[in-house]
Amino acid sequence: MKKTWIYKRKGIKGWWVGWYESGCRKAKALHSKKLAEHFCQLKYSQLNSDVFTGMVVAGWQQMVDEYRQAKKVQGVTEGTLYEIALSLRNFERLVGKCSSKQITQHVMDKFILQRGTEVSRPTLNKDIRNLKTFINWCKAKRYLNENLKIKELKEEEKPVRSLNDTEIKKLLKVTEPYPLMKNRVLLALATGLRRGDIDSLKISDIDFEKNSISTTSRKTKKSMASRPVSAEIMSVLSKYVCGLDVGQEKLFRTKFNHRKWRKICKGAGLVDLKFHDLRKTFCSLLAQNGVSTAVTQRLLEHSSPNLTNKVYTNVDPVLRTAVEQLPVGDWL
Numbered sequence: 001m002k003k004t005w006i007y008k009r010k011g012i013k014g015w016w017v018g019w020y021e022s023g024c025r026k027a028k029a030l031h032s033k034k035l036a037e038h039f040c041q042l043k044y045s046q047l048n049s050d051v052f053t054g055m056v057v058a059g060w061q062q063m064v065d066e067y068r069q070a071k072k073v074q075g076v077t078e079g080t081l082y083e084i085a086l087s088l089r090n091f092e093r094l095v096g097k098c099s100s101k102q103i104t105q106h107v108m109d110k111f112i113l114q115r116g117t118e119v120s121r122p123t124l125n126k127d128i129r130n131l132k133t134f135i136n137w138c139k140a141k142r143y144l145n146e147n148l149k150i151k152e153l154k155e156e157e158k159p160v161r162s163l164n165d166t167e168i169k170k171l172l173k174v175t176e177p178y179p180l181m182k183n184r185v186l187l188a189l190a191t192g193l194r195r196g197d198i199d200s201l202k203i204s205d206i207d208f209e210k211n212s213i214s215t216t217s218r219k220t221k222k223s224m225a226s227r228p229v230s231a232e233i234m235s236v237l238s239k240y241v242c243g244l245d246v247g248q249e250k251l252f253r254t255k256f257n258h259r260k261w262r263k264i265c266k267g268a269g270l271v272d273l274k275f276h277d278l279r280k281t282f283c284s285l286l287a288q289n290g291v292s293t294a295v296t297q298r299l300l301e302h303s304s305p306n307l308t309n310k311v312y313t314n315v316d317p318v319l320r321t322a323v324e325q326l327p328v329g330d331w332l
Contacts (some may be wrong), residue, residue: 002047004040006033019043058143060097064088067137075221087130090115100143103135108148116153125152161277162284162314167270174267180252181260183240185278190233192282192300194219195275201251208238222301284314288321 004019015036018027028043030036058066071081094114095107108131116124128150138144163171168189175182187198196218205214207226211234216223229237241251256275265273279300286296297308309315 002044004044004047006036006040017043019047021047055145056100056142058100058141060092060099063100063134063138063141063143066141067134070137077219077221079219083126084130084134087127088134090127091131100138103138103144103148105148108135108150112153121153121155125155128152157310159316160280160284160312160314161273162281163270163273163277167268168281170268171264171270171273174264178260178264179240180254181257181264183237184252184256184275186233186236188275188278189282190230191215191227192279194279195256199252199256202249203241203244203251204249206234206237206241206251208234217301220301220303224301227299280312280314283308283312284317287313287315288317 002020004017007016007018008014009016012029014029014031015033016027016029017036017040018025020026028039030039068081068085071084076084091111095111098107111131112124112128115127119127129152132150135144135148135150171185172182175185184195184198187193187201188195191213193215194217197215200218201213201215207213210226211231212226212228214223214225215227244253261275265271283296283300286299287293293305293308293313296313297305300308300312302308302312
């Protein structure tokens with residue numbers, strides 16, 4: 001417990017309050033003994049706030065190390081751990097190695113302002129999200145008790161790239177000479193799986209009787225024991241699997257060929273198309289056919305419906321369909 005005391009100085013009017021802070025002796029003069037007693041109590045409460053509130057003071061490195069260990073225990077992937085570490089290093093670089101007592105609203109605002117001059121708003125929001133999670137963890141550990149307000153900044157909404165029926169047919173036609181690529185495209189369009197998850201599929205993961213696939217996301221570690229797949233796609237996969245070598249475990253024996261993908265996209269007139277856009281096409285087509293966000297979110301294994309709606313769903317066709325339902329013909 002840190003002490004405070006009241007005293008008088010010889011030949012000087014008034015009363016004084018003394019205390020030690022950060023290893024230095026400090027004092028404040030007040031006009032009367034009553035004021036000095038009141039200030040003495042306030043200063044005593046301030047200096048020992050961590051004791052009264054149950055807060056534990058911890059150094060920056062201690063908090064970072066413990067937080068990283070906690071995330072590892074939760075099964076967070078190495079990629080996510082790297083992003084978190086990067087955000088914390090940027091915080092340390094711009095505002096310093098703050099102890100739990102030094103992390104205040106002013107410090108957080110300072111970081112956001114300085115970091116905002118270095119990177120784009122989406123990157124800044126990623127840092128803010130990582131810091132917000134870190135701060136909430138610190139509160140749970142009682143390293144922090146201050147009510148910090150950390151909000152993401154508004155971003156300009158970008159149109160979601162998704163393919164229409166004509167573009168899908170063109171893409172599949174160009175992939176005809178490349179069976180491996182065609183089956184990858186079909187799986188992405190019909191399941192919304194990421195490219196890495198498609199490449200890691202094993203033949204044993206496919207249940208041809210139930211028309212389903214067992215999947216585990218390499219990115220999020222989320223799994224779906226029986227992911228439904230349309231009968232038409234399963235029929236195509238069945239013919240493909242029948243032609244594979246005996247003893248082959250993986251569904252695709254070769255890695256994804258980026259050069260071949262660019263060549264296919266160019267031939268289909270879709271130069272800027274990314275393989276991940278097929279996942280967005282899957283999501284957008286479900287929305288256009290009236291599937292709820294909750295179902296789509298489950299199929300895409302997203303952590304929030306906001307991500308599903310904002311980043312993966314092309315709502316333009318849905319909006320058009322909604323507007324065309326208005327009885328305008330009856331009005332005219």
